[in-house]
Amino acid sequence: MSNNKKYYFMKIKDDFLDRDDIKWLMSEPDGPQYVCLYLALCIRSLRHEGKLIQQVGNDEIPYDVHGLSRLTGMPPSVVESGMHRLIRAQLVEILPPTEAMMTGAFYISHYESMVGSETDSAIRMRKMRQNRQAATRMQKMRSRKKEALPPGNAVKNT
Numbered sequence: 001m002s003n004n005k006k007y008y009f010m011k012i013k014d015d016f017l018d019r020d021d022i023k024w025l026m027s028e029p030d031g032p033q034y035v036c037l038y039l040a041l042c043i044r045s046l047r048h049e050g051k052l053i054q055q056v057g058n059d060e061i062p063y064d065v066h067g068l069s070r071l072t073g074m075p076p077s078v079v080e081s082g083m084h085r086l087i088r089a090q091l092v093e094i095l096p097p098t099e100a101m102m103t104g105a106f107y108i109s110h111y112e113s114m115v116g117s118e119t120d121s122a123i124r125m126r127k128m129r130q131n132r133q134a135a136t137r138m139q140k141m142r143s144r145k146k147e148a149l150p151p152g153n154a155v156k157n158t
Contacts, residue, residue, distance in 0.1 A: 004119050008046040010039075011114055021089040033074065034082040038091055040072040042108050050111030051095065062105035 016022060025034045045052050052068065053060040065083070069076040083106070086092040095104045108114070 004121055006119050009116050010042055010046070011116060021091060025085060025089060028085060030078055030081065033078050034085055037072055037074055037079065037082040038086055040074070041068070041086075041092065041106070042111075042114065044071055045108045045111065046115060050108045050115075052106040052108070060105065068106075 017026075022035060025031050025038070028034060041052060048055075048060075051060070052063050052071075054063060054067065055061075063071060065076050065080045068074075068083070069079045072079065074082070083092065087094065091109055093107045093109050095107050097104050
């Protein structure tokens with residue numbers, strides 16, 4: 001059985017800090033902590049497709065303020081006020097309750113556009129292609145170098 005790990009990554013555009021919603025958060029008291037909270041929540045939601053949930057057996061249990069505090073390492077007061085502001089800025093949504101979840105879970109808005117993933121084998125294949133391309137470039141450079149030598153100045157292999 002393959003032990004192929006999956007790696008996730010977040011894509012943050014270079015104008016992230018210039019966005020109106022992020023500027024608004026930063027201008028609030030404890031604003032930098034709210035932005036840090038948002039990024040921590042984004043990272044923590046990667047394995048659950050944007051949802052902030054705890055998997056307990058077959059059940060998905062949404063986090064409360066204290067659970068999010070433990071998850072992010074931030075004080076409960078910052079998490080509570082921060083979540084209100086993140087919801088107001090439409091960076092976080094509350095999903096409607098389902099049969100599996102009596103209360104709604106938090107969901108990172110725009111999750112799909114922020115996240116990518118790849119497996120160990122995909123990383124290995126990408127590196128192999130890069131190495132093959134590098135070897136091809138080196139061969140082309142060597143052949144050009146040989147072609148550029150004037151006749152009679154052949155390079156001897158020693």
